[in-house]
Amino acid sequence: MRRHFYRLPGVQFARPFVLGPVRFIPFDVVRSELHEALEREPTTPSMGAAQADARCRLEEWGSDAAVEVHCDEVDDPERTALDALAILRFSARPHIRVNVDAHRFGLPGDFPDGTRDYIVLLDGDRLPIAVPAWTRAGGTVPFTFSPVVIDALERSDGLRFLGAQLGPEPSAAGRRAMRALRMWDSGVRSVDAILGLLCAAIAVELMLSRDDVGTSPQTLAIARRVAYLTCRAGCGRATEHCVYTESVKGSKQLLGELEALADGGSPWECSVFLEVAAPKDLEEHLRHPTLFQVRNGIAHGSPSDIPEKEAKRHLWVAEEALRASLDWFGSGPGNDVATLDAAIGGAVPLEQ
Numbered sequence: 001m002r003r004h005f006y007r008l009p010g011v012q013f014a015r016p017f018v019l020g021p022v023r024f025i026p027f028d029v030v031r032s033e034l035h036e037a038l039e040r041e042p043t044t045p046s047m048g049a050a051q052a053d054a055r056c057r058l059e060e061w062g063s064d065a066a067v068e069v070h071c072d073e074v075d076d077p078e079r080t081a082l083d084a085l086a087i088l089r090f091s092a093r094p095h096i097r098v099n100v101d102a103h104r105f106g107l108p109g110d111f112p113d114g115t116r117d118y119i120v121l122l123d124g125d126r127l128p129i130a131v132p133a134w135t136r137a138g139g140t141v142p143f144t145f146s147p148v149v150i151d152a153l154e155r156s157d158g159l160r161f162l163g164a165q166l167g168p169e170p171s172a173a174g175r176r177a178m179r180a181l182r183m184w185d186s187g188v189r190s191v192d193a194i195l196g197l198l199c200a201a202i203a204v205e206l207m208l209s210r211d212d213v214g215t216s217p218q219t220l221a222i223a224r225r226v227a228y229l230t231c232r233a234g235c236g237r238a239t240e241h242c243v244y245t246e247s248v249k250g251s252k253q254l255l256g257e258l259e260a261l262a263d264g265g266s267p268w269e270c271s272v273f274l275e276v277a278a279p280k281d282l283e284e285h286l287r288h289p290t291l292f293q294v295r296n297g298i299a300h301g302s303p304s305d306i307p308e309k310e311a312k313r314h315l316w317v318a319e320e321a322l323r324a325s326l327d328w329f330g331s332g333p334g335n336d337v338a339t340l341d342a343a344i345g346g347a348v349p350l351e352q
Helices: 027-039 045-061 077-095 147-154 157-164 172-189 193-208 219-230 251-263 291-300 308-330 337-344
Strands: 003-008 011-013 017-019 022-025 065-070 113-122 129-138 143-145
Touching: 003 027, 003 077, 011 065, 017 077, 017 147, 017 157, 022 027, 022 077, 027 045, 027 065, 065 077, 077 147, 077 157, 077 172, 077 308, 143 147, 157 172, 157 308, 172 193, 172 308, 193 219, 193 291, 193 308, 219 291, 219 308, 219 337, 291 308
Parallel strands: 011 143
Antiparallel strands: 003 065, 017 022, 022 065, 113 129
């Protein structure tokens, strides 16, 4: 059996945490696992040199935790370690109470890390003055996985589902989920907030689209799925269906039904569906642009117009959608987007 150990700078684990063929282990466990091999009597000069180099490397790691990959179970150990960390970064977010986006951890090179030096020229009425300055670019921060956090992670259906996808035989839904999570993680690791928002929207689309319905747009279908999974009112789950989840609808039908509600003085807004997508003719009447409207604006328009508070709200909507989707996939064998549609009650709505 061959195993690879990768350093996690600044990260601590109270105890080992297993994710498919990957283990996240504290520094004392790393030393214990390597002790016998490093203390063997070398049989060749090259073996002795390799042991000495490994000991030096282990000393450099200090008290940092490590990612251990069982290589016999995977084709690409480093890719598996990177995927496992993307899963862990996403799964840890609900357990971070403050400054969630500042809690960055990963392998060396996962995040831009360094300082940007520059010179400021103060050129006014008096003689010009030149002063040096710098800013911090990216980097990680110390992070600890306590027993309470590890226990919570181990209870997550979505996390167990993702861990199974790191092995040699991922499911179709698992491959889709990992593509979505890699896209989300690309945005998280970016120093560009607008790119992070674009990646989040694409991740939702990747996670909750269907491959078996042709090439028609699925934005309203995705919004229906998100509303069913995350709406606090429990529409279609804990309570009766609402106009947004009750049946499959294209843009024209949904718009007509919403107009009828508005004309009759009945509430027509949805705190989830309309955060994700809306019929085009309705977009200008909403208080805030939808997630997919923002995605289109970033891709084709002016991303600088997105206020920070609005961007954070869209990121939260996307994260909730991804988390609920993973919980659905992990709640039963064979669960995918098609079975989700069946649970809601109907096939995918094709937009008109």
